[in-house]
């Protein structure tokens with residue numbers, strides 16, 4: 288379905304419009320004066336292009352724009368705040384700007400391109416909960432994601448989104464996640480077993496592991512089995528093509544990063560014979576192929592006993608179609624599989640990796656959390672009982688209050704998805720400000736999650752206990768890790784249960800410390816959809 292087109296912000300002149308008008312004017316000039324066509328063109332461009340730049344980057348933002356009432360970051364809009372944005376961690380400059388200017392701020396990308404960052408409670412509620420369909424994702428921001436994630440529920444808009452979200456919601460209910468929990472346990476225990484095997488082979492009790500890659504494989508296997516009933520088994524076969532495909536998507540070399548940025552503005556650059564384009568195409572083909580096979584197999588043999596999310600969806604869809612209703616097409620189902628594969632593994636893996644890193648830095652928190660796990664589930668600490676599937680059925684990691692605090696705090700402190708971007712379709716109001724259709728608006732979890740205005744003076748400290756005594760100023764919108772409202776993360780409960788299960792399995796088997804031979808991963812945060820450490824998270828694990 289074609290994405291709805293946002294209204295253009297008023298009194299803007301596009302570059303194409305300018306060139307067309309200037310060329311026309313040059314044509315008229317060359318016929319009515321003694322100037323030849325080339326000189327007429329040159330003279331016209333020499334006047335109109337600088338005039339256009341002046342208008343775009345000075346007159347429009349300060350004297351014409353309907354957004355000029357919004358508190359604006361000081362600086363010259365010709366280049367705007369772009370340098371701060373590309374050189375600092377995503378969301379960090381905005382923390383400063385909100386502190387100085389308030390909860391709604393305007394800043395600029397080059398050539399006076401206006402951007403809003405909103406952290407105002409009412410504005411967030413309006414945009415995310417009350418009127419989310421007036422704020423779809425901008426088409427340019429979706430371009431590269433579409434290649435890897437398909438047009439599933441994450442990237443669908445308007446009516447298509449409502450329809451898909453309704454069809455998917457039962458698969459993510461608390462009851463549904465409970466039935467999937469044994470899969471989480473099996474994979475979480477397997478990951479710890481594989482580490483132990485590596486230690487036994489090397490005859491050591493302490494070993495360094497790059498945990499992000501391990502966690503990515505574990506969560507990929509979990510989403511494969513819990514989501515689609517498909518055993519990907521990248522834990523035991525790290526070279527499996529699907530894992531290779533996601534590894535290639537997140538390559539961080541400089542060339543790929545530049546091209547990735549360029550593609551948002553110049554989509555044709557996706558055809559350049561560059562490494563990133565080759566990687567993306569290679570990954571897309573593998574992910575698309577896997578998703579197609581999964582759907583074909585599922586549709587061919589849907590079993591009423593299967594509990595995975597896709598089986599629920601396929602069965603419901605068949606019922607709908609049998610009753611003469613529209614249901615979801617094959618392509619839409621395939622794109623959901625692509626979406627869940629992508630959105631559902633890297634995010635949680637990154638969240639757990641950052642949590643383990645924070646537990647290394649805060650040994651007191653690690654020890655306290657381990658003792659809570661021991662008190663509730665002592666059998667996890669005993670090799671003779673640790674693998675008993677009957678015992679897993681009794682576990683509900685939601686019953687561990689400190690675990691809940693640690694996970695929430697880690698996800699607040701370093702949100703795996705640090706920001707999202709939207710573009711208003713029609714005129715609207717955010718907080719106290721009028722916002723014309725076509726305005727680009729950012730919601731930065733990595734800013735809002737750390738604002739003292741919501742969290743108090745310790746906003747920048749990792750403190751799981753804060754969740755037991757939240758300040759008066761806290762609101763649900765202060766925590767944007769999963770966003771809020773109808774476009775918030777549908778997999779939140781899935782992710783939280785998965786995170787807790789992984790932590791129970793790992794902390795009952797190993798003690799973790801920072802590997803001081805590697806740079807602190809917090810100093811190497813990189814953003815490409817997910818806020819991850821550039822070189823992963825290497826930690827020292829010691830058998831308990």
Ligand code: HEM
Nearest residue numbers: 440441630631634635638704707768769770776777778782
């Ligand atoms: C810690 C782990 C996770 C985090 C931090 C996270 C965060 C988010 C965020 C911020 C969004 C909104 C993105 C946007 O609109 O720009 C989102 C959407 C979504 N997430 Fe998650 N997510 C996590 C895990 C998962 C898992 C495990 C699944 C699936 C099993 C999942 C599936 C989705 C889907 C399908 C959407 C699109 C929802 C919609 O637009 O209706 N996520 N997630």
